[in-house]
Amino acid sequence: MNARKLKAWRAQHAPMLEAASEAVRTRRPYSPFSDELADYDRAQVEQGESRFRRLLDAPLHTTPQVSTEPDQRWAGSERSPYGFDLGIRYRVEDFSQLASRAEVAKRKWQQLNIELRCALLCEVIARLQDDTFLFAQVGMHTSGHGLFMGFHANAVHAQARALESVAHVLAVAREMSCQFEAPMMERQGSCQRLSRQFATMPVGLSLVYAGQVVPTWGAYPGLFASLAAGCPVVVIGHDQAVLPMALTVKVLKAACAQVGVPHDIVNLFHSNDPAAYRQAALHPDVRLIDYMGGAEFGSWLRQHAWQARVMTQQSAQTPVFLHSTSDYDGMLENLAFGLCSFSAQLCTSPQTLYVLPEGIRVVDGVVSVAQFERDLVERVEQVLARFPCARELLGALVAPQSLAEIRACESARFARVLRHAETVHDPDYPHACIVTPSLIAVREGFASSVEHYGREIRGPVSFLVQPPDLRALLAELRTIGQHHGALGLGLYTVDAGVEHAMRQVSQEMGALLSINFCKNFYISQCAVFTDIHGGGTGAAANVTYGAPDYYHARLRMTEQRKLL
Structure with a gap:
């Protein structure tokens, strides 16, 4: 040696x-x-x-x-x-x-x-x-x-x-x-x-x-x-x-x-x-x-x-609750980029967006759910337009069945499609499957559809869900963490009570909670040496x-x- x-x-x-x-x-x-x-x-x-x-x-x-x-x-x-x-x-x-x-x-x-x-x-x-x-x-x-x-x-x-x-x-x-x-x-013996x-x-x-x-x-x-x-x-x-x-x-x-x-x-x-x-x-x-x-x-x-000793980190999705914000534009920017980046194929990419029926509180009032839907779709289009070469932002789908799964979600009874996923032709790689984000609003009365959107769907699809109140939202998050798996959890709020409640549920879920991430530091990012990855509880990870x-x-x- x-x-x-x-x-x-x-x-x-x-x-x-x-x-x-x-x-x-x-x-x-x-x-x-x-x-x-x-x-x-x-x-x-x-x-x-x-x-x-x-x-x-x-x-x-x-x-x-x-x-x-x-x-x-x-x-x-x-x-x-x-x-x-x-x-x-x-x-x-x-x-x-x-x-x-x-x-x-x-x-x-x-x-x-x-x-x-x-x-x-x-x-x-x-x-x-x-x-x-x-x-x-x-x-x-x-x-x-x-x-x-x-x-x-x-x-x-x-x-x-x-x-x-x-x-x-x-x-x-x-x-x-x-x-x-x-x-x-030793007893009375010598030392x-x-x-x-x-x-x-x-x-x-x-x-x-x-x-x-x-x-x-x-x-x-x-x-x-x-x-x-x-x-x-x-x-x-x-x-x-x-x-x-x-x-x-x-x-x-x-x-x-x-x-x-x-x-x-x-x-x-x-x-x-x-x-x-x-x-x-x-x-x-x-x-x-x-x-x-x-x-x-x-x-x-x-x-x-x-x-x-078996240590696993497996299928998971990242829910995000949009309650209130002091930087509405920065929040939109962060979400839109996260939905596009690498075609949202990371388990830490935002997948399920929760907004209460009363909308999102902002500095000068309230943004209605309908307005938020329009704003998010518009911001996704703006983010896509910044990249002349779409693959640099979107990458390519790794699972051949992903696009079919997204189409199935878009045609499901619970779905009101805000933006259809679109395939993008890349002249350098004509056989690549490059797809833009699909945004789907879950129709009212389809609470059982959590079985569809609560699981990880690897690909650029996200769901906008309106729970009736905060209590129902927290209960659904616990269900997702326990039965489907969540490694990350996003929150936008200026309300200390809401923040406290989400801190509690994130610890129960074993999910990394990211609060008020705006502009260019994304919920999907995990900084080495400081952030942990995997909560060791629930369906997503035991380590x-x-x-x-x-x-x-x-x-x-x-x-x-x-x-x-």
Whole structure:
């Protein structure tokens, strides 16, 4: 093992890790890398695209030593949401063999002290930052991002999320580790001295299932937290978003190989048999499972993978209550952009807008529900008009059935359509499904339709609902949180009583409450190092990114005593 190189990395990345550790301690926002495109050279953007193109229609090797075994099997079926096959193939291996190799690699990995493990992972994060615009392109063509969205969600913000996990695990390990000597008096005997040593050990093999919408942002917290804790990791990418996780595993393996750490500490598991992904979760060596994705598979994992600690964040929607505001124009701007951005495919995008029948109180009176409907539609049109290239704002739909689902909502009995979703032709990507927002008012008398609009509908559709009063609204929000899932909750009000009531219900739901977000800080945004993600309650999540338990779960405490 190249201890000199590891120590050099520790010294090189110490300022970044110290800043991250301080941010973790204080919960203050911290951005290790700029998220402004203007701060990067245009040539980097172009190189990212050319590097992505070179990956197409070829096998992708994640290991540093490319083997050419004659019986190797390869598979891959990714298709860009912008309308072409990637043609990238990944090695198919037996999961039991990966688990066995991981167990061997773990013995050497956990022998590294936590400081050196974190140094190696910081080096990996720095290399991922060098690959930012490759990952931005990959985000476009596996997750339907626009370039700016890919730059943020699949690159710099995901890298920050990785560093956040490393800093958290380092803090937990330091907290749980100590060594001291102390006197011990046994009845009337003589005083003796006892040494005690408390240390941490990894809990075991970690399995990380990545989603499609924000694969790196969603998977990096579990991946880097487990590795920092000393756990070996097997990564399973979404079948349409394998590439971002394969590239991440490749960077991790290359750094490990460079310093003599067994690169089997992390592996990619890919199969052409979907049942193999369920069987992997049931392997007796798997002790941790991180999952971000749809509710069906998340529920299956929690019901069947009893040998592992299963941590899921799954289907959710974000309701918004518009009660009153001192900045009506800023509120409109914020909502309209949120409804358009990335075609509202994030679980934190505003989906259900609640307005009481008496309308929205503003500085100089009241805006009626009918007026608000007209104003919101007009503002959506204005936001769309600012982007000559619609895909930069809207991205492309990742789920082929999304448009059909939106059309079904528009034609439902409860729907009064304020704005129909429209497909947009992109000359650069003529086969992409790019869709503008659909705005639907729920007709009075269709209270049972909460079964339709209360669930997550991935795509640009939102519902305007008029509950009869505040009490009915709060009851419906509790139902959505418990049975359908909500990770976020928006509120616009200048009334302290309304704010207090919504604070209470958001805590019960385990939803991140965003109050009076106007202009250009959006309800869907989650600032790394300060905001949590997932409330650990209700249908949406049983774990919280950024909460202590998320990191403690990967370590166990050990004690050794010696009579001196």
